[in-house]
Amino acid sequence: MKAFYVTTPIYYVNDAPHIGHAYTTTAGDVLTRWHRQRGEAVWFLTGTDEHGQKVMRTAEANGVEPQVWADKLVDNAWLPVLDTIDARNDDFIRTTQPRHMERVQRFLARLKDEGHIYEGKYEGPYCVGCEEFKLEGDLVEVDGAKCCPVHGRPVETVSEVNWFFRLSAYTDALIAHYEAHPEAVRPQSAYNEVMSFLRQGLQDLSISRSTFDWGIEVPWDPSQVVYVWFDALLNYATAVGLDDPAGSEGAAKFAATWPADVHLVGKDILRFHAVIWPAMLMAGGVALPKCVFAHGWLLVGGEKMSKSKLTGIAPAQIIDHFGSDAFRYYFLRAITFGADGSFSWEDMSARYTAELANGLGNLASRAAAMVGKYSGGVLAAHHDYTTADHVIIDGLATAAARADACMLDLDFAGGIAAVKEFVDAVNLYVTEQEPWKVAKDEAAMPRVETILYVICEALRGIAVLYNAVMPKAMGELWAQLGAEASLGGLDGQDVRDAGTWGQLPAGSVITKGAVLFPRLEDVA
RNA sequence: GGGGUGGUAGCUCAGUUGGUCAGAGCCCCGGACUCAUAAUCCGGUCGUCGUCGGUUCGAGCCCGACCCACCCUACCA
Numbered sequence: 128m129k130a131f132y133v134t135t136p137i138y139y140v141n142d143a144p145h146i147g148h149a150y151t152t153t154a155g156d157v158l159t160r161w162h163r164q165r166g167e168a169v170w171f172l173t174g175t176d177e178h179g180q181k182v183m184r185t186a187e188a189n190g191v192e193p194q195v196w197a198d199k200l201v202d203n204a205w206l207p208v209l210d211t212i213d214a215r216n217d218d219f220i221r222t223t224q225p226r227h228m229e230r231v232q233r234f235l236a237r238l239k240d241e242g243h244i245y246e247g248k249y250e251g252p253y254c255v256g257c258e259e260f261k262l263e264g265d266l267v268e269v270d271g272a273k274c275c276p277v278h279g280r281p282v283e284t285v286s287e288v289n290w291f292f293r294l295s296a297y298t299d300a301l302i303a304h305y306e307a308h309p310e311a312v313r314p315q316s317a318y319n320e321v322m323s324f325l326r327q328g329l330q331d332l333s334i335s336r337s338t339f340d341w342g343i344e345v346p347w348d349p350s351q352v353v354y355v356w357f358d359a360l361l362n363y364a365t366a367v368g369l370d371d372p373a374g375s376e377g378a379a380k381f382a383a384t385w386p387a388d389v390h391l392v393g394k395d396i397l398r399f400h401a402v403i404w405p406a407m408l409m410a411g412g413v414a415l416p417k418c419v420f421a422h423g424w425l426l427v428g429g430e431k432m433s434k435s436k437l438t439g440i441a442p443a444q445i446i447d448h449f450g451s452d453a454f455r456y457y458f459l460r461a462i463t464f465g466a467d468g469s470f471s472w473e474d475m476s477a478r479y480t481a482e483l484a485n486g487l488g489n490l491a492s493r494a495a496a497m498v499g500k501y502s503g504g505v506l507a508a509h510h511d512y513t514t515a516d517h518v519i520i521d522g523l524a525t526a527a528a529r530a531d532a533c534m535l536d537l538d539f540a541g542g543i544a545a546v547k548e549f550v551d552a553v554n555l556y557v558t559e560q561e562p563w564k565v566a567k568d569e570a571a572m573p574r575v576e577t578i579l580y581v582i583c584e585a586l587r588g589i590a591v592l593y594n595a596v597m598p599k600a601m602g603e604l605w606a607q608l609g610a611e612a613s614l615g616g617l618d619g620q621d622v623r624d625a626g627t628w629g630q631l632p633a634g635s636v637i638t639k640g641a642v643l644f645p646r647l648e649d650v651a
Numbered sequence: 652g653g654g655g656u657g658g659u660a661g662c663u664c665a666g667u668u669g670g671u672c673a674g675a676g677c678c679c680c681g682g683a684c685u686c687a688u689a690a691u692c693c694g695g696u697c698g699u700c701g702u703c704g705g706u707u708c709g710a711g712c713c714c715g716a717c718c719c720a721c722c723c724u725a726c727c728a
Binding site: 437555561 | 654655656657662663664665676677678683684686687688689690691692693701710721722723724725726727728
C-alpha cells in the first residue's frame with residue numbers, strides 16, 4: 128500500500144523559525160496523525176533548505192562557512208522546534224545531505240540528456256554595488272532611471288550564461304492537467320491564481336548560477352551551481368529515493384511513497400510548487416503530486432507577521448505559556464485552513480480558557496470527580512438508555528463522521544468544530560441530567576451509573592478524535608479513563624471507529640489525574 | 652496597467668446550488684445549579700450583510716460600476 132505522503136516546505140535556514148513555519152508543520156502533523164489513526168501507511172517529511180546566496184551572505188557576515196552556519200541553525204533552532212510543537216515527522220531532509228545532492232545531480236543530468244535543459248543567457252538588471260542581479264519589482268525610480276534600492280544608483284542590464292529549463296514547453300500541459308484535476312491546487316483561490324498565471328504563458332527558467340558557489344554543482348559544468356529553487360523543490364522526491372536504480376532500497380521507498388498526496392505550502396511559494404515543480408516532474412516523466420495546498424498568512428494586528436515589524440513570534444513564546452496542545456488546537460481551530468488568519472494573544476487566551484479549560488478540561492474533571500464520588504472510581508455498567516442518552520450516543524457518531532470527512536479534506540477548523548460541539552453537548556447533558564441530584568435517592572443509583580457511563584464513553588470518543596490535534600492532553604485523558612487496559616494505546620485507536628458506542632468497558636478505573644488544561648493567569 | 656482574494660453584530664468569523672439568511676463564538680447584563688479548573692446551563696442587548704444601480708415574485712448570496720484592504724505580476728527564498 129502506498130503511504131499517504133505529506134510534506135511541509137523545507138524551511139530556509141537563514142533565520143530562526145517563527146509561528147508561521149510552525150503553523151505549516153503543525154498542520155502537516157495533525158493531518159498525518161489523523162491518517163495514521165485511520166490505519167493508513169503514512170510518510171511525513173519536513174526539512175531545511177540550506178543553499179543559496181542569502182545563506183552564504185549570512186554565514187559570511189557571521190564569519191563562518193555556510194555549512195557551519197546551516198548546521199548551527201538546524202541543530203539549535205529547526206530541529207528543536209519540532210519537539211516544541213510536538214511534531215512527529217518520519218524524516219527530516221537537509222539539502223546539503225549527500226542523499227539529496229547526489230539525486231539532484233543525477234536527475235538534472237538526466238533532464239539535460241533528454242533535452243530539457245539548454246545553455247542560454249539570463250539578462251536582467253544588475254547592481255554593481257551589490258554585485259548581484261535585481262528584481263524588476265525591487266527597483267526604485269530616481270529621476271526616471273531604475274535604481275538599486277540599496278545603493279540608489281542606476282542598475283545596468285547585464286547578461287550571464289546560465290543553464291535553462293524549458294519551462295515554457297509545459298504551459299499547455301499544466302493547464303490541461305489542472306483542468307482535469309481541479310483538486311490539485313487548493314484552496315480554490317490558489318487554483319484561480321495558478322490558472323490565470325499559466326494562461327499568460329510561461330517563460331523558460333534559468334536554473335543555474337555562476338556568481339556564487341554555495342549550491343549543488345551542475346554536474347556537467349563545475350562553474351555553475353544549481354539555482355536554489357530547482358534544488359529545493361526536488362527535496363520532496365530525493366528524500367524518498369528519486370530515480371534510484373531498480374531493485375534498490377531507494378527505489379522500493381519511492382514506489383511505496385511517491386507521488387506526494389499533499390504538499391503543504393504558504394501561499395507565497397504557491398507558484399513554485401504549482402507551476403515549476405510539476406513541470407520539472409513532467410520533464411522527468413515522474414508522477415505529479417496529488418495536491419498542493421496553499422495556506423494563508425498569520426496576521427498580527429492586521430498585518431502579515433514579519434521580523435522587521437517585530438511581529439515575528441517564536442513558537443516557544445506561545446508554547447511556554449499555553450503548551451504545545453493549545454498551540455496546535457488554536458491555530459487549526461481558529462483559522463480556516465487556506466485563508467489568512469488573525470492571531471492575537473487575547474484571542475488565544477480567550478479560546479484556551481473557554482474551549483479547552485472550561486469546556487473540555489472541566490468536563491473531564493467533573494466526570495472523574497463524579498465517578499469517584501458516586502461509583503468508587505470504577506466505571507459501572509450502564510442500564511437502559513433514555514432519549515437524552517441517545518442524543519449523546521448519536522452525537523458522538525455524528526461528530527466522528529463529520530470530523531473524519533473534514534480532516535480528510537484538510538478542513539481542520541471544521542473537524543475540530545465537530546468535536547468541540549460534541550464536547551459542548553456533553554457538558555449540557557451533564558448539567559441537564561443532574562446526576563448529583565439523582566444520586567440523592569439510593570434507589571436511583573442505576574440511573575446515575577448510566578449517566579456516568581454515557582459521560583465517560585463520550586470522553587473516550589473525544590480522546591480518540593482529538594488525539595491528532597492534542598496528543599499530550601488526550602494521552603492524559605486516556606490514562607484518566609483507564610482505557611488502555613482494555614482498549615490498548617490511544618494512538619492505535621482507529622478514528623473511523625471512534626463513533627462506535629460502548630467501547631469503554633464497565634470496570635474501567637477512572638482516576639482524577641492532572642488537570643488537562645489548567646487555567647492560566649493573564650500575561651500582558 | 653493586468654490578475655486574485657476579502658470588506659456580515661464591539662471583537663474573531665460561518666453563511667452550500669438566491670426564498671425563516673440575518674447567524675455562531677467571545678465580550679457584556681440577568682437568572683438556574685453545585686459534579687467540576689469561581690467551571691456548567693438558561694435568557695437577553697448589539698448589525699440598512701463596503702457603496703450605488705440592475706436581474707428576480709424574492710439577493711450577503713446573480714450581474715454591472717465604484718470605494719477600501721491585502722496579495723501576485725516570474726528567477727530573494
